[in-house]
Amino acid sequence: MKKKAVWLLAAVSLGAALSGCARVKPWEREYLADPIMQFDYNKEEKSVKEHFLGTREGSTGSFGVSGGGCGCN
Amino acid sequence: MAVIKKPTLRYGFVLAFAFIISSIKPAYAEDYSVLQGYTHAFNNSVTVYSTVFALNKDVSLDTSTYFKYNIDMINPGSSGDGGGDSVKATSGASSASTAGGSSAKDTRHALTAGFSHNFSNIIGLDAYYDYSKERDYTSNTPTISLKKDLFDKNTTLTAGYSRNTDKISGQFLDQRGERKTDNYFVGVTQVISPETVAQLGYSKNISYGLESEGIRLVPIDGALASSCTAKSATCVNEKFPGSRQRKAYIFNVNHWLAHEGFGDLFKRGSFKLGLRYYEDDWGITSHTSEFEYNKYLSDDTVLRLGYRYYTQSKAYFVKDTYVSSDYFKVSSPQLEEFDTHLTGIKLIRRLGNDTSPEGSRLFSDVFASSIEGKYEFYNESTGVVAHIVMAGLRFTF
Numbered sequence: 391m392k393k394k395a396v397w398l399l400a401a402v403s404l405g406a407a408l409s410g411c412a413r414v415k416p417w418e419r420e421y422l423a424d425p426i427m428q429f430d431y432n433k434e435e436k437s438v439k440e441h442f443l444g445t446r447e448g449s450t451g452s453f454g455v456s457g458g459g460c461g462c463n
Numbered sequence: 464m465a466v467i468k469k470p471t472l473r474y475g476f477v478l479a480f481a482f483i484i485s486s487i488k489p490a491y492a493e494d495y496s497v498l499q500g501y502t503h504a505f506n507n508s509v510t511v512y513s514t515v516f517a518l519n520k521d522v523s524l525d526t527s528t529y530f531k532y533n534i535d536m537i538n539p540g541s542s543g544d545g546g547g548d549s550v551k552a553t554s555g556a557s558s559a560s561t562a563g564g565s566s567a568k569d570t571r572h573a574l575t576a577g578f579s580h581n582f583s584n585i586i587g588l589d590a591y592y593d594y595s596k597e598r599d600y601t602s603n604t605p606t607i608s609l610k611k612d613l614f615d616k617n618t619t620l621t622a623g624y625s626r627n628t629d630k631i632s633g634q635f636l637d638q639r640g641e642r643k644t645d646n647y648f649v650g651v652t653q654v655i656s657p658e659t660v661a662q663l664g665y666s667k668n669i670s671y672g673l674e675s676e677g678i679r680l681v682p683i684d685g686a687l688a689s690s691c692t693a694k695s696a697t698c699v700n701e702k703f704p705g706s707r708q709r710k711a712y713i714f715n716v717n718h719w720l721a722h723e724g725f726g727d728l729f730k731r732g733s734f735k736l737g738l739r740y741y742e743d744d745w746g747i748t749s750h751t752s753e754f755e756y757n758k759y760l761s762d763d764t765v766l767r768l769g770y771r772y773y774t775q776s777k778a779y780f781v782k783d784t785y786v787s788s789d790y791f792k793v794s795s796p797q798l799e800e801f802d803t804h805l806t807g808i809k810l811i812r813r814l815g816n817d818t819s820p821e822g823s824r825l826f827s828d829v830f831a832s833s834i835e836g837k838y839e840f841y842n843e844s845t846g847v848v849a850h851i852v853m854a855g856l857r858f859t860f
Contacts, residue, residue: 413615414656419657421719422654426759434531442503446847447773448747
């Protein structure tokens with residue numbers, strides 16, 4: 391119960407913090423839309439790399455967020 | 464009536480899917496195809512040759528489809544590995560050489576097919592299916608994720624789930640085994656400023672079933688690893704716990720460089736930082752730090768420099784030597800304590816020009832839009848070293 395309360399508080403705090411972040415307008419996102427700013431522009435290369443590292447290292451899987459946006463249009 | 468085997472049906476379905484999505488018109492943004500070739504050359508003479516073909520196609524303003532085919536061909540050196548670390552290379556299961564020295568070629572085929580759909584700008588859905596097969600290992604993984612944009616797309620929330628089913632039939636297993644894995648992930652991507660975007664994520668992974676791959680033997684009661692070429696009283700199968708729970712926390716930040724000075728080193732480029740902390744109930748914890756510097760050398764050429772550092776602790780049941788009374792016995796080098804370094808350089812060259820900005824026209828509406836090549840050097844504190852070379856072409860249509 392206490393653990394759930396802590397997670398709920400953390401989620402609410404994160405939501406409050408995110409809503410307070412600066413709002414970047416669509417016309418200000420020129421740089422964010424550039425391919426070199428993307429998290430997964432070359433997802434094929436990223437997939438091969440993660441698979442190779444997964445066969446060598448003991449912490450395979452759980453490599454991160456999938457499908458996160460870039461914030462650009 | 465001829466009996467059609469399941470793998471043939473799967474290949475047929477995915478290839479038909481690829482044909483269908485490749486012929487749908489008209490084309491929108493984000494339509495692309497890539498063809499990449501990789502070589503992973505290890506210092507024990509094992510080399511893995513890989514080819515990737517992928518196709519991404521918008522079928523409407525709200526829907527895009529994706530298809531990828533990947534083949535890995537594992538070639539052990541003629542000298543074999545002589546025992547010690549059996550290099551798993553890029554294979555999901557088969558080692559090019561087993562503990563004790565005999566080596567074998569193997570080929571892994573992997574297919575991915577899926578789609579993304581935006582429901583009236585309320586929520587986005589991604590659904591994919593991954594299938595891979597090699598001599599002694601097949602894997603099936605459906606994945607689904609939801610994406611929600613908030614605050615004028617300054618914030619994106621992502622949540623997803625995948626279910627992985629592996630069928631394992633390593634040479635030392637008495638019978639085929641199965642492992643199931645449930646993977647959950649959540650994340651948030653946040654625009655911090657016009658030049659900075661950050662990402663936080665958490666994933667939890669629960670696997671149960673056969674955790675071994677059946678490709679290695681464990682010497683016990685004083686036997687030498689080099690003598691373990693077949694099962695015997697002193698060369699036994701690996702024995703792992705029946706389940707594994709993993710958690711990973713990730714943080715990524717990308718920052719656009721727009722500063723004068725230092726010969727434009729920090730202008731028209733980007734700097735990326737990635738951090739990952741991992742822990743599981745086998746006692747392994749790991750830390751990953753990754754840096755990447757991207758720089759436009761010209762309007763058409765991008766240079767990328769990257770470095771990744773990784774360190775992990777060993778599983779609680781890993782020992783230097785085992786006796787018959789030990790309940791868990793493993794010889795997997797993945798579960799040891801070690802560090803790794805991955806350093807690389809990549810060049811991307813856009814092939815378009817003023818008269819043909821899409822790229823070099825190949826035929827009809829297909830253009831070769833960019834060419835890329837990279838070299839990476841990988842080394843482990845265990846002594847494993849690999850040279851990784853990649854060349855690729857990107858097409859738009």
